[in-house]
Amino acid sequence: MAPLARVRNWLDERFGWDELLAPLRHKTVPIHRYSYWYFLGGITLFLFGVQVCTGILLLLYYRPSANEAFESVQYLMTQVKFGWLVRSVHSWAANLMIFTAFLHMFSVVFLRAYRKPRELTWVSGMLLLFLAMGFGFSGYLLPWNTLAFFATKVGTDIAGQVPFVGHRTMIFLRGGEEVTGATLSRFFGFHVAVLPGLTTLLVGVHLLLIQRFGISVPARIEPEWRALPQEKREMRFFPSFLLRELMAWYIALGVLGALAAFSPWGLGTKADPFAPAPAGIKPEWYFLFMFQTLKLIPAKLGLLDGEVVGILTFSLAGLIWLLVPFLDGTKRTQRLVMGAAMFVVAYMGMMTAYGYVAK
Amino acid sequence: MWRNRSLGAVFVLTITVGLAQAQQPNSCLDCHSALEGELHVTQEQFAQDIHAQKGLTCASCHGGDPSKADDSAMSKAAGFKGKIERAGVPKLCGSCHSDPAFMRQYNPSLRTDQFSQYQTSIHGKRQAAGDTKVAVCTDCHGVHDLRPASDTRSKVHPLNIATTCSRCHADAQYMAAYKIPHNQFADYKASVHHEALVERGDLSAPTCTTCHGNHGATPPGVGSVANVCSTCHVFQAQLFEASPHKAAFASAGLPGCVTCHSNHGISKPSDAMLGTSAHSVCTNCHTQGDAGYKAAGDMQQQISGLETSIVRSDRILSQAESSGMEVSQPRLELDQARDALTKARVTVHTFAAHPVRADVDSGLKITAKAYGEGEGALRERDYRRTGLGMSLVAIVFVVVALRLYIKEIEKNQ
Numbered sequence: 001m002a003p004l005a006r007v008r009n010w011l012d013e014r015f016g017w018d019e020l021l022a023p024l025r026h027k028t029v030p031i032h033r034y035s036y037w038y039f040l041g042g043i044t045l046f047l048f049g050v051q052v053c054t055g056i057l058l059l060l061y062y063r064p065s066a067n068e069a070f071e072s073v074q075y076l077m078t079q080v081k082f083g084w085l086v087r088s089v090h091s092w093a094a095n096l097m098i099f100t101a102f103l104h105m106f107s108v109v110f111l112r113a114y115r116k117p118r119e120l121t122w123v124s125g126m127l128l129l130f131l132a133m134g135f136g137f138s139g140y141l142l143p144w145n146t147l148a149f150f151a152t153k154v155g156t157d158i159a160g161q162v163p164f165v166g167h168r169t170m171i172f173l174r175g176g177e178e179v180t181g182a183t184l185s186r187f188f189g190f191h192v193a194v195l196p197g198l199t200t201l202l203v204g205v206h207l208l209l210i211q212r213f214g215i216s217v218p219a220r221i222e223p224e225w226r227a228l229p230q231e232k233r234e235m236r237f238f239p240s241f242l243l244r245e246l247m248a249w250y251i252a253l254g255v256l257g258a259l260a261a262f263s264p265w266g267l268g269t270k271a272d273p274f275a276p277a278p279a280g281i282k283p284e285w286y287f288l289f290m291f292q293t294l295k296l297i298p299a300k301l302g303l304l305d306g307e308v309v310g311i312l313t314f315s316l317a318g319l320i321w322l323l324v325p326f327l328d329g330t331k332r333t334q335r336l337v338m339g340a341a342m343f344v345v346a347y348m349g350m351m352t353a354y355g356y357v358a359k
Numbered sequence: 360m361w362r363n364r365s366l367g368a369v370f371v372l373t374i375t376v377g378l379a380q381a382q383q384p385n386s387c388l389d390c391h392s393a394l395e396g397e398l399h400v401t402q403e404q405f406a407q408d409i410h411a412q413k414g415l416t417c418a419s420c421h422g423g424d425p426s427k428a429d430d431s432a433m434s435k436a437a438g439f440k441g442k443i444e445r446a447g448v449p450k451l452c453g454s455c456h457s458d459p460a461f462m463r464q465y466n467p468s469l470r471t472d473q474f475s476q477y478q479t480s481i482h483g484k485r486q487a488a489g490d491t492k493v494a495v496c497t498d499c500h501g502v503h504d505l506r507p508a509s510d511t512r513s514k515v516h517p518l519n520i521a522t523t524c525s526r527c528h529a530d531a532q533y534m535a536a537y538k539i540p541h542n543q544f545a546d547y548k549a550s551v552h553h554e555a556l557v558e559r560g561d562l563s564a565p566t567c568t569t570c571h572g573n574h575g576a577t578p579p580g581v582g583s584v585a586n587v588c589s590t591c592h593v594f595q596a597q598l599f600e601a602s603p604h605k606a607a608f609a610s611a612g613l614p615g616c617v618t619c620h621s622n623h624g625i626s627k628p629s630d631a632m633l634g635t636s637a638h639s640v641c642t643n644c645h646t647q648g649d650a651g652y653k654a655a656g657d658m659q660q661q662i663s664g665l666e667t668s669i670v671r672s673d674r675i676l677s678q679a680e681s682s683g684m685e686v687s688q689p690r691l692e693l694d695q696a697r698d699a700l701t702k703a704r705v706t707v708h709t710f711a712a713h714p715v716r717a718d719v720d721s722g723l724k725i726t727a728k729a730y731g732e733g734e735g736a737l738r739e740r741d742y743r744r745t746g747l748g749m750s751l752v753a754i755v756f757v758v759v760a761l762r763l764y765i766k767e768i769e770k771n772q
Contacts, residue, residue, distance in 0.1 A: 074685065074687065074688075078685050078688065236772075239768065240765060240768070243765050244761075244765065247762065250757050250761070253754060254751050254755075257750050257751065260743075260747075261747035262683070262744070263683050264685075264743075265683075266683065269687070
């Protein structure tokens with residue numbers, strides 16, 4: 001017997017391996033004109049894996065204190081063999097992961113894949129997207145450079161504007177009234193312990209729900225297939241879809257490598273808490289649409305503080321977005337959700353572009 | 360309880376005194392606010408005056424009794440002095456400002472030697488000789504709305520001093536009788552000192568009084584010019600003092616710094632001032648074949664060599680940086696080469712090639728290291744790109760192989 005078959009037999013005798021893998025063998029993926037969108041979730045998961053692996057490597061050198069953080073990253077990038085590659089891949093993969101997570105989220109909206117019985121799959125996915133943004137926000141500060149320092153100051157200031165709980169939230173995030181070494185320690189803790197733990201748990205739940213309910217057939221395809229059952233086509237998840245997904249992962253790896261080699265992630269200058277904030281400070285691109293909106297809102301809207309109104313509006317919009325599957329019932333609400341989704345895409349795109357060109 | 364009552368009493372007393380002062384009649388201003396020309400003084404104008412703010416009144420200088428509303432306010436019996444003649448202004452101001460005991464009650468840190476200094480100044484000497492055109496206290500400080508020098512609206516605030524002096528010294532007609540130039544202000548406005556003071560807002564940058572003195576204003580003599588400049592340019596002055604130029608300039612009757620750098624119109628020094636070219640100041644005295652001529656050429660060549668080397672290293676580091684390479688450390692080191700260049704430019708005031716060479720050599724060592732690190736960064740960039748190319752070939756190979764494998768297994772299904 002071949003060594004691989006012997007290992008398989010050994011596992012099967014003890015754990016019922018074949019029985020465990022049976023659902024995977026029976027799992028199928030619908031084939032239609034929108035099938036390409038199915039790869040986005042997998043690519044996001046792959047990029048999360050890259051983040052975990054490169055993050056562990058970065059931990060070998062990174063020192064989370066205001067006095068040493070910048071120097072440790074600088075040392076890693078200039079003195080450690082392939083340190084530059086690990087850091088660049090980590091930073092680029094973080095951005096690509098959030099980008100593909102957004103694409104995945106919008107593909108689910110436009111294909112209405114969140115509809116019954118997949119409401120909780122959507123909720124777990126949305127929570128994962130929020131966690132990914134939390135990863136981005138906490139990780140951005142860790143190199144302790146000027147841009148990150150002031151962006152974190154602005155970001156936590158905004159959090160501090162939330163009525164009733166804002167100030168306490170800001171103190172909790174910063175570990176005091178100001179952004180200091182205490183903030184760095186906290187963000188490091190969130191970034192390498194709290195968020196990975198929660199994310200791993202939620203990824204597990206998300207995958208379990210996908211496994212339980214299967215891959216959704218888009219709302220537009222479903223009636224076509226009902227009318228013409230002979231048109232219905234499927235491929236086996238294992239190995240056909242998984243191998244195709246693997247191809248997508250390889251391509252993502254190539255893109256990551258190219259970005260790291262042609263545009264290595266910069267380090268900037270070490271943060272100086274006593275220096276004035278540089279002009280035109282901006283957050284990471286995925287927060288830019290919110291940041292730019294808050295900048296455009298007048299200081300006072302009637303008796304209310306403009307920034308507070310903006311923050312509350314975004315919080316409310318986020319909550320409504322999280323509950324979209326529960327609102328998408330009648331034809332009218334479906335049209336409303338589609339219209340809102342198109343507006344959100346256009347608004348985010350335009351505000352992000354405006355945020356980049358605005359001074 | 361007692362403390363609260365005392366505080367309350369002080370508060371009531373302060374308000375009462377304040378109201379009484381505010382309501383005190385001042386017949387001088389009642390009339391003078393309606394007069395025109397130099398007799399026109401308003402309540403608003405006088406309220407800005409530091410003397411009024413300290414409780415002094417018109418009568419403090421002019422005598423009389425402002426509390427009377429009729430002609431008795433300006434009677435001899437009330438001690439009315441009327442208009443203060445220009446000749447009497449310094450003495451009148453000095454009657455308070457030269458009295459340490461009197462001045463201490465208002466501003467203990469204020470100097471009280473202004474009048475004695477004024478008497479030693481060219482203005483004071485001429486005034487004592489009967490010249491009524493020269494500046495007296497009020498010409499520079501103003502009158503009736505006189506503000507402390509720290510007030511940016513004061514005529515003697517550092518930002519305004521040159522303009523105040525220029526009111527007389529840039530007036531060709533006014534200066535004609537004294538046979539002195541009147542282009543100082545125009546020259547100063549084009550100078551590096553004016554740029555530092557007015558455009559960059561550096562209040563420590565020199566203005567007229569920094570070099571000439573204020574109350575004791577006088578042109579610095581040939582021998583003391585270097586001392587004036589050395590109050591700020593310490594190292595250059597020390598090197599000049601120990602240089603062969605010190606004795607040579609003294610014997611030729613040339614003022615120290617001014618001979619090469621000029622006085623009011625000092626422009627930002629450049630390397631072109633050094634060497635043997637047409638723009639060099641060295642060739643004003645040195646001619647081909649003498650030791651100074653050779654040293655000037657040598658120093659210029661060394662300094663320009665270091666500058667070129669810095670630019671070259673900076674360029675290669677920028678190239679590496681724009682390719683995304685991390686070169687902040689060599690960039691930081693290159694700043695030390697710039698410091699060495701600055702030091703070499705100061706060392707030029709030894710007027711000897713050898714000490715300049717020592718500074719330049721230390722800078723060149725740094726630029727060579729930075730250039731090497733720039734080259735290394737570019738090599739590393741190329742290595743990375745080659746590595747990426749090879750990885751991409753491998754990735755494409757795997758992707759194609761996977762596609763063929765999928766095709767193969769799906770054919771058999």
